[in-house]
Amino acid sequence: MSSQDIPEENLPAAQDDAHGAVRVADEKNPFADPGLPPHEHRRQDIDERAAKRSERTVALLFTVSMLATIGFIAAFVAIPVDEIVYIFPFGHVSALNFALGVTLGLSLFTIGAGAVHWARTLMSDEELTDERHAIEAEPQVRAKVMDDFRQGAKESQLGRRKLIRNTMFGALALVPLSGVVLMRELGPLPEDKLRHTLWSKGKLIINMNTGEPMRPSDIVTGSLTFAKPEGLEEHDHDFQNEIAKAALMLVRIQPEDIKDKRTLEWGHEGILAYSKICTHVGCPISLYEQQTHHVLCPCHQSTFDLSDGAKVIFGPAGHALPQLRIGVNDEGYLEALSDFEEPVGPAFWERG
Template sequence: RTLMSDVEVADDRHPIEASPEVRAKVHADFRQGAAESGFGRRKLIRNTMFGAMALVPLSGVMLLGGLGPAPKTKLRHTMWAKGKRLVNMNTNQPLRPEDVAVGSLTFAMPDGMSEHDEDFQNEIAKAALMIVRLQPADIKDKRELDWSHQGIVAYSKICTHVGCPISLYEQQTHHVLCPCHQSTFDLTDGARVIFGPAGHALPQLRIGVDSEGYLQALGDFEEPVGPAFWERG
């Protein structure tokens, strides 16, 4: 800052296009070189070159293929399915509506999962759930209300920014915050983003109760969880 002048100087940019004379000479030289090489008459060389150029894209296919099998639709689905009970991650016990107190934040996973499973970490990274009980009158989003049970809403715990687990809940505002980059979501309005770098609302899981009175999922998330943009295509 001390070495550079504070005075701004504007200078006109000179034309970068070649003059008509130069372009004409380049074209003439190219035609002369092509004629002297006899390339147009040497079909074997010409066809070989065209064939080699046509095979160039295959090298990219082979390179990408070496990265492993394509995920197909695996990334779009989680362990949640219709009839899966919501299990408290702290007690490993299935949840009833009366277990979810107003103003509390409860974390859940699908029934049948165990931390001893070989693929547990990969699956819980997509299926981790947070449960909050709201007053039904406070829920602004109609779909959120329809997908809740007695004011109990279930949302993905995975932040849609870079995938950090959300763990902070403001009881008075019903906002949840990601501790990594402070993305904030409004649980009374479809968990839409109200602050921070997250680009998508948190996916909601539709819930109900089974014949024994336990909270259960009524299907999988209808959109991919987390931040992966290729899953949202």
């Protein structure tokens, strides 16, 4: 018999709960709210020995994560980067990459598995319903939320299950070390390489265009000449790395126009030598204004006054261009009297 055959007065009345959901279906409301099923306790809820076993399982997973992280660091340090091994079914692979992948994957997986097992076996799994409320909660609602939070914190048993808590904190503390170790692979450590160039006492100044040593008479007032240190050739395998630090520009200014005393003393008859590398992001400086003795970086318009120690007068550069002390040797050629006394190019975190 269908509901259409039953008199309307004999049909069960639809009942609404606090949410407006229909508890009993009828023709007008064919979809009833079944409500929540009866809560079923887990074995860990009623058997403390089972709960202890789950606790040890979670702690074991977190411990494995810590050991895997330590293995990651050990593999990074101990395995040569060019070592190749055969691993079935992958074939010949990089031993370092394989070891790093396995240990890091195991470390992350066991943290996740431990957290999931903890939640499924020890944390409270009883479903609760609550009536929706306005965005701006009433004071009593906020108080209830805090009570629920405290209750949830209590039911998580974080304070009670100290073994889980301590191993979890250990795993979470060690995992970031993997990222810290990987940062080492961003490039070789600079050590003191940024503080030294190929310039040294007695090294001849070579014209970049002609490849010949330079005499003072080769540099005329108002000109800008680019130079490199003696012995650095374009076919050298490290030419680009070295010229990026040692590139030099020479300018001749009337001595009476030079504002800084040290700048004058470090030159020779008004010939001044400065690093060509901009102190902003390392672009090569190439634009010279003869009347003002200013040089301009074409990348971001940083401007330096060569008559005043190459100080920054405009733009984003953070400090002056380093000056190279120069002189003339017994044969009349321009030479360096030392290396730059400060690092060339952009600032870096270790720079004094």
